[in-house]
Amino acid sequence: MPAMVILFVALAVLFLFFSFSKKLWRGVEDWFHVYQFLKVPQHNHTTLQENHLYRKVSLYLHSLASIEDSDFTTLLTGKKHNDILLCLGPNQTIQDRFLGATVFWHNQTDADDGADQNPQFNRARAFVLKIRKVDKRRILRPYLQHIHAVADDIEQQGNRDLRLFMNTAAAAQGGGRWRSVPFTHPCTFETLAMESDLKNRVKSDLESFLRAKQYYNRLGRVWKRSFLLYGPSGTGKSSFVAAMANFLRYDVYDIDLSKVPSDSDLKLLLLQTTPKSVVVVEDLDRFLAEKSTAVSPSGMLNFMDGVVSSCCGEEKVMVFTMNSKEHVDPNLLRPGRIDVHIHFPLCDFTAFKTMANNYLGVKEHKLFPQVQEIFQNGASLSPAEIGELMIANRNSPSRAIKSVITALQTDGDGRGSGSPIVRHTGEDDVDEPDAVMCGEGLHTVKDLRKLYGFFRLKNTRRSPSSNTSSMPSPLR
Numbered sequence: 001m002p003a004m005v006i007l008f009v010a011l012a013v014l015f016l017f018f019s020f021s022k023k024l025w026r027g028v029e030d031w032f033h034v035y036q037f038l039k040v041p042q043h044n045h046t047t048l049q050e051n052h053l054y055r056k057v058s059l060y061l062h063s064l065a066s067i068e069d070s071d072f073t074t075l076l077t078g079k080k081h082n083d084i085l086l087c088l089g090p091n092q093t094i095q096d097r098f099l100g101a102t103v104f105w106h107n108q109t110d111a112d113d114g115a116d117q118n119p120q121f122n123r124a125r126a127f128v129l130k131i132r133k134v135d136k137r138r139i140l141r142p143y144l145q146h147i148h149a150v151a152d153d154i155e156q157q158g159n160r161d162l163r164l165f166m167n168t169a170a171a172a173q174g175g176g177r178w179r180s181v182p183f184t185h186p187c188t189f190e191t192l193a194m195e196s197d198l199k200n201r202v203k204s205d206l207e208s209f210l211r212a213k214q215y216y217n218r219l220g221r222v223w224k225r226s227f228l229l230y231g232p233s234g235t236g237k238s239s240f241v242a243a244m245a246n247f248l249r250y251d252v253y254d255i256d257l258s259k260v261p262s263d264s265d266l267k268l269l270l271l272q273t274t275p276k277s278v279v280v281v282e283d284l285d286r287f288l289a290e291k292s293t294a295v296s297p298s299g300m301l302n303f304m305d306g307v308v309s310s311c312c313g314e315e316k317v318m319v320f321t322m323n324s325k326e327h328v329d330p331n332l333l334r335p336g337r338i339d340v341h342i343h344f345p346l347c348d349f350t351a352f353k354t355m356a357n358n359y360l361g362v363k364e365h366k367l368f369p370q371v372q373e374i375f376q377n378g379a380s381l382s383p384a385e386i387g388e389l390m391i392a393n394r395n396s397p398s399r400a401i402k403s404v405i406t407a408l409q410t411d412g413d414g415r416g417s418g419s420p421i422v423r424h425t426g427e428d429d430v431d432e433p434d435a436v437m438c439g440e441g442l443h444t445v446k447d448l449r450k451l452y453g454f455f456r457l458k459n460t461r462r463s464p465s466s467n468t469s470s471m472p473s474p475l476r
């Protein structure tokens with residue numbers, strides 16, 4: 001027994017000795033300045049733009065097996081249920097080997113290097129490469145090319161996890177302008193109930209845009225494509241944005257205009273987006289009508305033209321959503337500023353059938369002719385409303401379809417034909433949002449009234465005119 005203890009202590013001493021001498025040796029090397037340090041900041045401090053090399057280095061480092069050996073590694077859940085992602089912790093160092101040389105990358109965060117006078121960058125992030133001077137001349141150039149190639153590969157394989165960025169009001173206090181979370185929205189063009197011809201046209205529009213870099217350059221135009229998605233609430237505009245991002249494998253930058261303090265801040269937000277991203281501004285008509293943003297109309301025009309981000313020469317998709325474009329300055333929507341207008345209508349019979357197939361697994365049903373007739377008489381509901389009823393009654397397709405029929409007869413009368421919505425004034429219908437949350441129990445007409453009282457309240461609050469316009473063709 002004592003022999004075991006002695007052995008254990010001896011091993012521990014040996015281990016401590018080795019790790020100490022390794023650190024001591026590194027310290028001696030540092031003392032003699034045999035290393036050189038190269039910094040890759042997240043932002044270019046002069047132009048304030050995102051430094052694309054930072055993103056590539058980040059992708060590359062997170063693909064290295066040696067990330068497991070870092071002293072402090074962050075574990076995050078991945079895209080799939082049992083995926084675990086390893087992330088280099090803040091202010092941690094990772095080792096890499098290339099052409100026989102060993103290099104070190106330090107993940108510098110919350111650094112205040114004193115050189116930055118701009119408070120926004122006092123908390124700047126950077127990767128710092130530590131490389132022996134003797135190795136630098138030999139390997140630096142091919143090593144950086146290798147990093148580029150690996151990062152491009154990861155991006156092209158679509159293995160990269162997408163992220164959803166949201167602007168923060170904290171930039172003024174020294175924080176970053178964007179905060180991000182993993183983007184896991186499951187919506188695809190396939191799951192959306194829309195005309196399949198329209199979906200195909202949008203897909204091929206996006207694909208041909210992606211191939212057109214030289215063409216845009218030759219014309220001297222910013223390589224961007226802008227979409228306007230407009231239509232009543234609950235018709236799938238936000239879901240469509242998610243489907244676009246999933247189709248393109250692009251990150252999403254969602255701009256909340258109420259948190260943008262000035263025109264120049266809006267410019268900086270755009271500058272600090274990465275290429276291959278979808279930049280989204282939701283409910284633009286509401287912000288313009290209520291004047292609930294500090295951004296001026298000319299600031300908005302400049303932003304939409306993407307002038308400030310033109311120098312990066314990389315593709316960008318911009319999407320604006322609105323309930324109605326009726327009261328919006330036509331100048332804002334002129335060709336070139338908005339390239340594609342897509343109308344999102346209330347449900348028709350074809351969309352209803354797609355939803356019945358997706359939500360209930362029903363392609364044909366004896367109640368379909370009755371549903372078709374009601375739609376033909378001008379009744380309609382939004383896909384969101386119909387979707388909720390189908391989810392609530394998903395165990396019984398017949399009950400689900402009957403619920404839709406009842407809702408169309410009692411609540412959807414004339415909505416498809418353009419009559420304005422009449423708001424419920426019943427006492428039990430508006431103040432009970434819980435009724436919406438408890439969707440599983442929605443089988444009775446009374447439940448439905450509560451549900452639609454809530455929906456109508458939301459609709460009328462947000463867009464009094466959303467159902468009154470006769471809409472032009474969907475994609476122009």
Ligand SMILES: Nc1ncnc2c1ncn2[C@@H]1O[C@H](COP(=O)(O)OP(=O)(O)OP(=O)(O)O)[C@@H](O)[C@H]1O
Nearest residue numbers: 191192193232233234235236237238239383384387
């Ligand atoms: N065309 C559709 N096909 C399938 N599901 C849909 C469709 N439209 C809406 N939904 C469902 O309805 C819900 C609300 O949709 P979404 O948020 O995309 O609507 P929206 O048009 O952005 O509404 P708002 O104007 O209120 O923001 C989502 O859960 C979505 O799955």
Ligand SMILES: [Mg+2]
Nearest residue numbers: 237238239282
């Ligand atoms: Mg939306």
